[in-house]
Amino acid sequence: MYKKDKLLMILMIILPWLSILFIGKKTLKRFLPGSIFMSLYLIAEGRFAEKKKWWWFPYSIKPNVLAEFPLIFGPFLVGSLWILKYTFGKFNLYLLVNIIIDSFFTYFGLKWLKKIGYVSLIRLNKVKLSIVFLIKSFVLYGFQVVYERYFPLSKNSL
Helix, strand or coil, X not given: CCHHHHHHHHHHHHHHXXXXXXXXXXXXXXXXXXXXXXXXXXXXXXXXXXXXXXXXXXXXXXXCCCCCHHHHHHHHHHHHHHHHHHHCCXXXXXXXXXXXXXXXXXXXXXXXXXXXXXXXXXXXXXXXXXXXXXXXXXXXXXXXXXXXXHCCHHHHCC
16 A cells, blocks of 8 residues: 555545534434444445455455445544434435435545545446445434434433
8 A cells, every 4th residue: 555545544534533523522422323333334244245246445454454444434434423413303304315425425436436546346336336325324324213212311411
């Protein structure tokens, strides 16, 4: 991995976290468990996708560490927090926002990541990737609903 690639990976993780300063402590406390759950889900999905050759990352950060680690613990985790903050409790809006963001990533962001040599789709086309993203949207929302049902203090103490 070249120095510029390492810098890109570091920035991919760090830059989204700078926005957390503006999200609010209550929002972070309420939605961080769901965002962490989804990050763990994405790690499992990444291992599965690696075996099924859905996508390919030309290099890894370290041996036995998923190359998508910067995406998972950077924009995805932090993005989940922001999306939940503004859309949770309004499922149609949540779904619409996720479809827009996921489509932007699938049809534009992925193109850029491929151009810089970070990732390529192999056995998964963009439509199937969109379906995978849609499933993740349902999983995240469902987790948050269940979490708030069983841990109502997380919502009521806000």
